[in-house]
Amino acid sequence: MGFVEGLRCRECSRSYPATALHVCDYCFGPLEVAYDYKAVAGSMSRSSIAAGPSTIWRYADLLPVSSTSPVDLGAGFTPLVRADRLAAELGLGELYVKDDTRNPTGSFKDRVVSVALTKARELGFKVAACASTGNLANSVAAHAARAGMDSYVFIPSNLERVKIQTTAVFGGKLVAVDGNYDDVNRLCAELASEHPDWAFVNVNVRPYYSEGSKTLAFEVAEQLGWEVPDHVVVPIASGSQLTKIHKGFHELTTLGLVEGGDSVRISGAQADGCSPVATAFADGSDVVRPVRPDTIAKSLAIGNPADGWYALDVVRSTGGVVGSVTDAEIVEGMRLLARTEGIFAETAGGVTIATLAKLAASGVVRRDERVVAYITGTGLKTVEALGDQVGPSATIAPTLAAFAAIEQEGHQS
Ligand SMILES: *Cc1c(COP(=O)(O)O)cnc(C)c1O
Ligand SMILES: [Zn+2]
8 A cells, every 4th residue: 555656737747745735835726646556566466456355445546645544335346237227228338337336325425425534534633524515425434434534524505404414423523604605615615724724525635536537447347347338327416426437448448458458438417407517518619607506416416617617628528528417307317217127216316317328319318339438326315306206006905906996097098
C-alpha cells in the first residue's frame, strides 16, 4: 500500500503534498491524486487482487492511503448481474447491472466515504463532516461511528424522511438546513474554512474521497474476467463518479491489467428537473449553467455540479452522450428494473434505467455493445417516490370465497 506521489492540479499540473488540500493556489483548479504507476505495476497483479478482501480494499494499491487498517464497513465488490430480461425489454444484447444497492448503507457512497475517512484518520482528523443530498449523510455517519470519529452532517431539510432517520440513528450531529443542496454546500464551504480540523469529505478531502469511485470500474473489469465493457451508463450529480469511472478504466489499461480501457464509451444520466450537464451536452456548450433542482431524484439534485465540466469532457471524448428523463420516467425505470431483474433501486437508479431505455431506443446504446448500467442506491430509502402507483393486487376478507371472487375477476378482465 502507498504509491501516492502527491496531489496534482488538473488544470496547470502543479504538484502538492498529499495533505488536506483540494484547490490549486495558482489557478484554483481542482486537485487530483497522482500515483507512481511503475511502482503500482510492480505490486499489483490479477492474482494479488484476487487474493485480497471482497471489498474495495482489494484495490488498495490504487487508493490514496497507506494504512493497512482502513475505515471499513465492507463497501464494494457488489454483484455484476447479467440482465437478460431487462435487455430483452430494451432491445439490447449483452447487458449488466452493477448492483451498488448492496453496500453497507445502501449506496455507492460507501466506497468514497471508506476511502475519505481512512485518509482523514491518517491525516490526524478526529471529526468527519459533509454536505449531502442524502446517501452521503448515511455513509459518513455510519463510517464515522465505525471509526470512533465525531461527525457533522449537513442536509437540505426537505430530504426523504428515511434518509434522515437512517443517518440520525448513527448518533452523530445531523443538521437540516432550510435550503437546497447548493445552499448546504455553500454553507459547508464556509464552515470548512472556519473548522480546518474537520475532514469535510466532499470539500477539503475531496481529492481522496473521489478516488473511491474508481473501484466501480475496477470491479466491473475484474467481474468481466479482466475485460472492459463497450459502453457504460452512469448517473450524474456532481459528476465525480463518472469522471472517476473513466480514470479507473484508464489506470487498469496503463497497468496492463486490461486492454481497451480507454475506448469504453461513457454516457451520463440526469433527471429533467436537474439536468445542467445534459443541457450543456444537448446545446454543444462548454459551459455547465447552474439550475435550481426540482426532481424526485433528490440524490442527484445538485444544480451547480463541481465536476460537471469534467464529466461533459469525458462523455464527449469517449463518444457517449448525456441524457435526461422526467420524474414519471424515473418511477417507470425503477419499476422496470424491479419487475425484470428483482433489483429495487432508488430514484437515481430509475434515472439510469430510464435514460438507458431512451438511449437504446434511439440507437445510441447499441445491441452489439456490451453494456453496464450503474445502479447506485437502494429503493428502500426512496419508497415515497412510488406513491400509490404500487400496492396490493387486492384486499379481501379471509375466506376462500373472497379469494375465488378476485381470481374470477382477474380471469374476466
Ligand atoms: C451521490 C450519488 C450519485 C452521484 O454521484 P456524483 O459523484 O456526485 O456524480 C449517484 N447515485 C446516487 C444514489 C448517489 O447518492
Ligand atoms: Zn493549477
